Amino acid sequence: MVLRIITIIDLLDSPREIVSYVGGHILVCLFNNILFIIYLFLDSSAAVKNGGCFNGESFVRLVDGNTRKMSELGVGDLALSMRSDGVLEYSEVIAFMDRDDSGYGLFYTIHTEDGKSITLTAKHLIYVANENTSLNIDNAEVVYADSVQEQQYLLIRNSDVISFSRVKYISVDTKQGIYAPLTKHGTLIVDDVIVSCYAFIDNVAIAHASFAPMRAFHDISSYFSPGSLSVEMDNSTRLPTGVHWYANILYTVGKRLFSRDILYVH
Numbered sequence: 001m002v003l004r005i006i007t008i009i010d011l012l013d014s015p016r017e018i019v020s021y022v023g024g025h026i027l028v029c030l031f032n033n034i035l036f037i038i039y040l041f042l043d044s045s046a047a048v049k050n051g052g053c054f055n056g057e058s059f060v061r062l063v064d065g066n067t068r069k070m071s072e073l074g075v076g077d078l079a080l081s082m083r084s085d086g087v088l089e090y091s092e093v094i095a096f097m098d099r100d101d102s103g104y105g106l107f108y109t110i111h112t113e114d115g116k117s118i119t120l121t122a123k124h125l126i127y128v129a130n131e132n133t134s135l136n137i138d139n140a141e142v143v144y145a146d147s148v149q150e151q152q153y154l155l156i157r158n159s160d161v162i163s164f165s166r167v168k169y170i171s172v173d174t175k176q177g178i179y180a181p182l183t184k185h186g187t188l189i190v191d192d193v194i195v196s197c198y199a200f201i202d203n204v205a206i207a208h209a210s211f212a213p214m215r216a217f218h219d220i221s222s223y224f225s226p227g228s229l230s231v232e233m234d235n236s237t238r239l240p241t242g243v244h245w246y247a248n249i250l251y252t253v254g255k256r257l258f259s260r261d262i263l264y265v266h
Helices: 204-210 212-224 245-257
Strands: 002-010 019-023 026-031 034-041 059-061 067-069 078-082 088-112 117-121 124-129 141-144 153-158 161-183 187-190 193-199
Touching: 059 078, 059 187, 078 161, 088 153, 088 187, 088 212, 088 245, 117 124, 117 193, 124 161, 161 187, 161 193, 193 204, 204 212
Parallel strands: none
Antiparallel strands: 002 034, 019 026, 026 034, 059 067, 078 088, 078 187, 088 117, 088 161, 124 141, 124 153, 124 193, 153 161, 153 193, 187 193
């Protein structure tokens, strides 16, 4: 929640007491002969999200060979991702950890020398390799997007294999549309760049393990009652807006369990 003081009116003849009235997003407080008129801007992202999401214009590749914009992606879609052993494979989208068509976010766009670019928020996890390492998938590490440096290498899709592309420059801009899909593999190929589905926590293994109950619930519900007990609705036009309740719980618990060296606290 962000507080914005619009105006302060000095009431010299008013009683020295506190009187408050909340109407909509307006809070009026009288304290020590000063009337504070405060506008409450209520938003789960503190006005502009800087956590871990993609922009709606980014695209993913589906199992039918077509591409789809992030804003049109739905639960149940099979999107190209990466297995833990570095093999490209299609993985089911089982939920959206965050989704807001009208929300704004501060996005980092990382451009590579091969003409690839990926747009994501500051604390989203992305795979990189350092310049002085051999170009091997085992040498890649997962870092926050805002820590990627020029001359590092991104993992990119090159036909059916993974290759590396050196970062040329990075731009930052505010964009509308916030989307954070979760696949069963915990990874996704966005704009032909390999990224994690996770954010805020600087350890992809812990992040993936934390969502094991969600993956298990999805598998069980799909087996016993396909389409009726899924983690989210199966139509992207009816997906709920906002942060997923499970992600909210994990973040709340994580703040008590992990240091700020591991978990980003905003």
